[in-house]
Amino acid sequence: MRAMHALTERIGVAVLASLPSVEGDDDLARFHALMREYPERGGKRLRGTLVMLATEAHGGDPDEALPVAAALELFQNWVLVHDDIEDDSEERRGRPALHRSVGVPVALNVGDAMHVCMWESLLALTSGPSFDADAIRREFVWMIRRTAEGQHLDLTWVAEGRFADEAAYLEMVRLKTSAYTVTSPLRLGAHASGARPHSAIEGIGDRLGAAFQIRDDVLNLTPPTRDDVNDVGSADAYGKEFAGDLLEGKRTLILAHLFAHLSADDLREATERLAVPRSSRSAVDVAWLLARITEVGSLRYAQERAETLARGALSELADVLATLPGRAAAGRIEALLRTLAARTH
Amino acid sequence: MRAMHALTERIGVAVLASLPSVEGDDDLARFHALMREYPERGGKRLRGTLVMLATEAHGGDPDEALPVAAALELFQNWVLVHDDIEDDSEERRGRPALHRSVGVPVALNVGDAMHVCMWESLLALTSGPSFDADAIRREFVWMIRRTAEGQHLDLTWVAEGRFADEAAYLEMVRLKTSAYTVTSPLRLGAHASGARPHSAIEGIGDRLGAAFQIRDDVLNLTPPTRDDVNDVGSADAYGKEFAGDLLEGKRTLILAHLFAHLSADDLREATERLAVPRSSRSAVDVAWLLARITEVGSLRYAQERAETLARGALSELADVLATLPGRAAAGRIEALLRTLAARTH
Numbered sequence: 001m002r003a004m005h006a007l008t009e010r011i012g013v014a015v016l017a018s019l020p021s022v023e024g025d026d027d028l029a030r031f032h033a034l035m036r037e038y039p040e041r042g043g044k045r046l047r048g049t050l051v052m053l054a055t056e057a058h059g060g061d062p063d064e065a066l067p068v069a070a071a072l073e074l075f076q077n078w079v080l081v082h083d084d085i086e087d088d089s090e091e092r093r094g095r096p097a098l099h100r101s102v103g104v105p106v107a108l109n110v111g112d113a114m115h116v117c118m119w120e121s122l123l124a125l126t127s128g129p130s131f132d133a134d135a136i137r138r139e140f141v142w143m144i145r146r147t148a149e150g151q152h153l154d155l156t157w158v159a160e161g162r163f164a165d166e167a168a169y170l171e172m173v174r175l176k177t178s179a180y181t182v183t184s185p186l187r188l189g190a191h192a193s194g195a196r197p198h199s200a201i202e203g204i205g206d207r208l209g210a211a212f213q214i215r216d217d218v219l220n221l222t223p224p225t226r227d228d229v230n231d232v233g234s235a236d237a238y239g240k241e242f243a244g245d246l247l248e249g250k251r252t253l254i255l256a257h258l259f260a261h262l263s264a265d266d267l268r269e270a271t272e273r274l275a276v277p278r279s280s281r282s283a284v285d286v287a288w289l290l291a292r293i294t295e296v297g298s299l300r301y302a303q304e305r306a307e308t309l310a311r312g313a314l315s316e317l318a319d320v321l322a323t324l325p326g327r328a329a330a331g332r333i334e335a336l337l338r339t340l341a342a343r344t345h
Numbered sequence: 346m347r348a349m350h351a352l353t354e355r356i357g358v359a360v361l362a363s364l365p366s367v368e369g370d371d372d373l374a375r376f377h378a379l380m381r382e383y384p385e386r387g388g389k390r391l392r393g394t395l396v397m398l399a400t401e402a403h404g405g406d407p408d409e410a411l412p413v414a415a416a417l418e419l420f421q422n423w424v425l426v427h428d429d430i431e432d433d434s435e436e437r438r439g440r441p442a443l444h445r446s447v448g449v450p451v452a453l454n455v456g457d458a459m460h461v462c463m464w465e466s467l468l469a470l471t472s473g474p475s476f477d478a479d480a481i482r483r484e485f486v487w488m489i490r491r492t493a494e495g496q497h498l499d500l501t502w503v504a505e506g507r508f509a510d511e512a513a514y515l516e517m518v519r520l521k522t523s524a525y526t527v528t529s530p531l532r533l534g535a536h537a538s539g540a541r542p543h544s545a546i547e548g549i550g551d552r553l554g555a556a557f558q559i560r561d562d563v564l565n566l567t568p569p570t571r572d573d574v575n576d577v578g579s580a581d582a583y584g585k586e587f588a589g590d591l592l593e594g595k596r597t598l599i600l601a602h603l604f605a606h607l608s609a610d611d612l613r614e615a616t617e618r619l620a621v622p623r624s625s626r627s628a629v630d631v632a633w634l635l636a637r638i639t640e641v642g643s644l645r646y647a648q649e650r651a652e653t654l655a656r657g658a659l660s661e662l663a664d665v666l667a668t669l670p671g672r673a674a675a676g677r678i679e680a681l682l683r684t685l686a687a688r689t690h
Contacts, residue, residue: 031497082457086450105431105500108453112427112460113493119464120486123479134468141465148458152376155450 004049004332007062011048014070015039015077018121019114034102034110035117038077041093047185048073050336054189056329057321064131065192071121072185075140078114079147081107086155087248088278130194139191143184150176157251161275169256170210178209182337198320207313211341214306217252219344220245221290221299246286249274253305254298258289261296310341349394349677352407356393359415360384360422363466364459379447379455380462383422386438392530393418395681399534401674402666409476410537416466417530420485423459424492426452431500432593433623475539484536488529495521502596506620514601515555523554527682543665552658556686559651562597564689565590566635566644591631594619598650599643603634606641655686 016039020032048069055065083089084097085104091097099107122140125133153172157164164172183205190197221243245252255274262270270292273285293299314337321330361384365377393414400410428434429442430449436442444452467485470478498517502509509517528550535542566588590597600619607615615637618630638644659682666675 027498027501028494030501031494079457082453086453103500103504104449106497106504108427108431109493109496109500113490113497115457115460116486116489116493120490123482123486137468141461141468144461145458145465148454148461149373149376151454152451152458153372155454156372156375159448159451 004336007049007052008045010066011045011052011069011073012039012042014066015048015073018067018070018074019117031110031113034098034106035114037098037110038080038092039074041095043073043076043093045069045073046336046340047076047181050182050185050333051189051192053329053333053336054186055192056189057324057326057333058190058193058195059325060130060189060193060195062329065189067121067125068136068188068192071118071140072180072188074114074118074121075144075180078111078118081111081114083151085111086151128194132191132194135191136188139184139188143180146175146179150174150179154251158249163259163271163274164251164256165260166253166256169251169253172251173210173213174206177213178206181205181212182208186333198323200316200320204313204317204320207309208317208337208341211306211310211313214253214302214309215341215343217245217250217254218299218303218306221254221293243286243290246289247281248278249281253302254293257298257301258293258296261298262292266292306341310338314338314341349681352394352397353390355411356390356397356414356418357384357387359411360393360418363412363415363419364462376455376458379443379451380459382443383425383437384419386440388418388421388438390414390418391681391685392421392526395527395530395678396534396537398674398678398681399531400537401534402669402671402678403535403538403540404670405475405534405538405540407674410534412466412470413481413533413537416463416485417525417533419459419463419466420489420525423456423463426456426459428496430456431496473539477536477539480536481533484529484533488525491520491524495519495524499596503594508604508616508619509596509601510605511598511601514596514598517596518555518558519551522558523551526550526557527553531678543668545661545665549658549662549665552654553662553682553686556651556655556658559598559647559654560686560688562590562595562599563644563648563651566599566638588631588635591634592626593623594626598647599638602643602646603638603641606643607637611637651686659683659686 016036019035019039022029022033022036051069051072052062052065055068056062080092081098084092085099085107088099089097090100097107098110102110118140122133122137125131125136127133150172153164153168154176156162157172183202186201186205187197190201223242259267259270270289273281273288276285314334317337318334321334324330361381364380364384367374367378367381396414396417397407397410400413401407425437426443429437430444430452433444434442435445442452443455447455463485467478467482470476470481472478495517498509498513499521501507502517528547531546531550532542535546568587603615604612615634618626618633621630659679662682663679666679669675
């Protein structure tokens with residue numbers, strides 16, 4: 001765990017090194033400081049860690065993969081700046097979302113400037129016998145396009161007051177979450193060792209990414225236990241208030257299952273309670289929805305669906321990892337993804 | 346002029362070819378249609394035309410530069426999607442701004458997806474003896490970073506209710522407009538012929554870009570003449586209502602000059618009239634500001650400043666162009682930029 005911790009620290013330093021430094025205190029210095037704000041707030045840097053472990057597992061030098069890991073984390077950071085505007089989020093990593101402190105126009109432009117810094121880092125990579133820079137840049141294009149497509153599905157459903165069925169929900173998560181959380185980190189790691197990624201990675205990533213997202217959504221609707229309350233860190237570590245997803249009207253597998261199993265009357269009422277703007281939704285609406293979710297067993301269904309997806313994907317992943325030369329790193333990838341799939345906060 | 350027209354048509358086709366095609370009528374097809382919306386509305390494609398003319402002037406094959414010209418126009422289009430959100434513009438090319446029809450979240454994400462398509466095109470370029478793809482990609486990084494920096498100055502002044510003096514205004518325009526309107530198009534054209542751009546281009550571009558922007562701002566505050574009214578096309582060609590800049594509170598050299606020459610009482614009143622949100626500003630405020638602008642001669646000052654900047658830059662540009670092998674294309678570049686600097690609508 002100490003080694004993992006050192007890795008995330010190194011990635012964090014590399015992300016900040018890829019952004020303009022803050023010199024002086026004029027408007028441009030302030031602009032550069034805003035570009036560094038989300039990366040400086042920290043984050044788990046899970047995806048960057050996966051890149052470096054995957055490089056090592058493929059027999060490469062993880063140090064060579066550090067700029068790739070940093071570029072992936074920079075992607076995550078500029079996307080969060082834009083996502084927070086799109087979702088009008090209040091907080092990010094325990095402090096106000098950027099657009100809440102500097103306004104939408106400035107925050108949007110800060111995200112664009114971070115995006116181009118990511119490309120600047122990627123353009124500086126040079127190919128060698130054990131490093132495929134072109135494949136890395138193409139992977140970023142693939143990943144960003146998919147993420148934007150998934151985000152569009154989510155945003156357009158919210159904007160038009162639509163609720164996805166299970167198939168549509170899984171397609172959205174596959175595009176929005178799986179690509180940049182599992183598939184691309186593992187494939188980027190392979191390219192940073194000069195190896196060709198295993199063709200099974202995308203299918204594994206699709207299911208693991210969906211499992212992580214569903215697990216997230218289940219945890220959000222799971223009341224805090226006495227243990228969690230005593231464990232002061234755990235609430236912060238999860239970082240979202242109980243049932244906040246229902247308050248936000250977030251599209252989840254739980255809602256997809258609920259909508260497929262409600263009576264006609266309850267379906268109408270659920271739609272009405274979720275159709276009002278977020279600011280008009282109350283604790284009464286949330287309590288009513290939670291009661292229906294319990295009645296039809298949507299939480300249990302989603303949890304089982306996540307477990308099934310994770311179990312199959314982790315088993316297939318173990319087979320892929322068993323073919324790789326870096327045994328220790330391969331073991332850490334499997335342990336990391338297994339822990340994520342089963343996390344309790 | 347027919348040749349120029351054919352050029353802009355070809356660039357328009359190439360821009361659309363670099364975006365996903367629309368297949369079917371599901372949510373993703375709709376997303377791809379939104380990415381194509383601004384490019385399909387047209388535009389002058391001035392910057393892309395400059396790239397291709399500059400390649401020809403440097404002795405290169407303009408056809409080789411077509412994907413570079415298209416990428417530059419795609420840059421312009423995604424930036425406009427985001428700028429329209431940042432400025433909360435009502436219209437773009439005669440139709441509602443994208444965020445006005447689909448909402449800020451969807452439009453913001455569409456702009457991001459267009460941005461990554463631009464990089465996809467740029468990554469597909471390959472270097473050869475008469476084509477420097479790496480230099481082209483580095484030029485895009487330089488250009489986008491500068492444009493975002495200039496945009497930050499503009500946005501942060503508006504957000505904080507500040508008014509720039511002349512030096513700060515010129516610095517903002519140099520970053521926000523000059524780089525992507527003149528300097529980068531000319532340098533991209535050189536790189537697309539394998540030539541090294543002349544070191545004087547940046548200084549020339551800085552002044553010409555500023556001259557164009559100031560001319561734009563002067564035209565916005567110049568009442569339509571009887572001729573213009575009779576010329577049905579000209580109002581549409583300019584595309585903005587008279588004095589709309591004052592209604593928007595846009596930072597211009599005219600305002601910088603005005604603020605430097607008002608009495609203390611008038612300065613306080615001008616600030617108050619411009620400090621209210623755009624929706625609260627009235628025709629009375631605009632008329633009062635126009636009267637003060639006439640009194641202190643800000644419009645005449647700005648016009649003379651634009652002419653001086655353009656004259657010096659065009660003279661220096663002629664010297665640079667005289668060294669290039671493609672005489673006809675060099676002549677068209679000079680004519681195009683000279684026309685822009687002196688345009689009346």
